[in-house]
Amino acid sequence: MKRLLSIFILLLAALAGGAIWLTRPQPLSPEALPALTGEAEAGRQVFLAAGCASCHADRGAEAQERPILSGGRRIESPFGTFLSPNISPDPVHGIGQYDLAGLTSVLTRGVTPDGRHLYPGMPYTSYVRMELQDIADLKAYLDTLPASETPRQSHDLALPWSIRSGIGLWKARYFDSAFVGAAPSRQIERGRYLVEALGHCAECHTPRDGYGGLDRDRWMAGALEGPGQPAAPNITPAVLDWDKGQIVWYLESGHSPRNETASHEMESVVAGIGQLPREDIEAIAAYLKGLAPIQ
Structure with missing residues (x-):
């Protein structure tokens, strides 16, 4: 029995070692x-x-x-x-x-x-x-x-x-390189690139599972806890009812149609996005308005 247990442990170790080798970092x-x-x-x-x-x-x-x-x-x-x-x-x-x-x-x-x-x-x-x-x-x-x-400072992470x-x-x-949103026009395609690639908006605004993976079925539907902020809201059309002009104004100025001001990490985001060309900000707004509505 002890021999079988030892063989089983060795097999598990070999499998784990093989998996780590196959997924080793390759610059x-x-x-x-x-x-x-x-x-x-x-x-x-x-x-x-x-x-x-x-x-x-x-x-x-x-x-x-x-x-x-x-x-x-x-x-x-x-x-x-x-x-x-x-x-x-x-x-x-x-x-x-x-x-x-x-x-x-x-x-x-x-x-x-x-x-x-x-x-x-x-x-x-x-x-x-x-x-x-x-x-x-x-x-x-x-x-x-x-x-x-x-x-550089070391991260403070628990095992494992x-x-x-x-x-x-x-x-x-x-790790998935595929885009999620549709791109029915060149403007929305540009917005998709700005949001899904450069702006990495989903990293905060999409919920994650217990291992930190994004739930792509609830794309941009909000997260209970976003990195560095208390919560990241649902920004699909089911909840974000602003028109394109209001979205553009918010991304340029940090002020919402309800007279609220961007806060937490969004304040930093607006500081950068607000300096982009107007057509890029309009493309972001068009992409967001074209998202599937998720409650």
């Missing part, structure tokens, strides 16, 4: 990407739409032309506390040594250039849909920002979530 090599030249001016628009400053800059710096991305913001979750890293161009404490392949690995694979899984507190589950030229432009802009020597190698198994279950 992109530079040879896997086409030669692209990024433009910093276009990259700033990507930076604003992607809300990078919302997590990686000091509060109030989201609207600055050249924010210092020293990280350190605390992101509370049911699995523990994530601390955003330094993504300034500092070569030691930031990402100054990343090439395009390294940044692409982070954004579309959730893998660091040196081969470590990133936790999905960094929304690569949305950024996986980013276009490569946008990543090249973003890198060009990030390279122009001030360097910070602020050291603190075992980073297990993230590969989580990715195998939940």
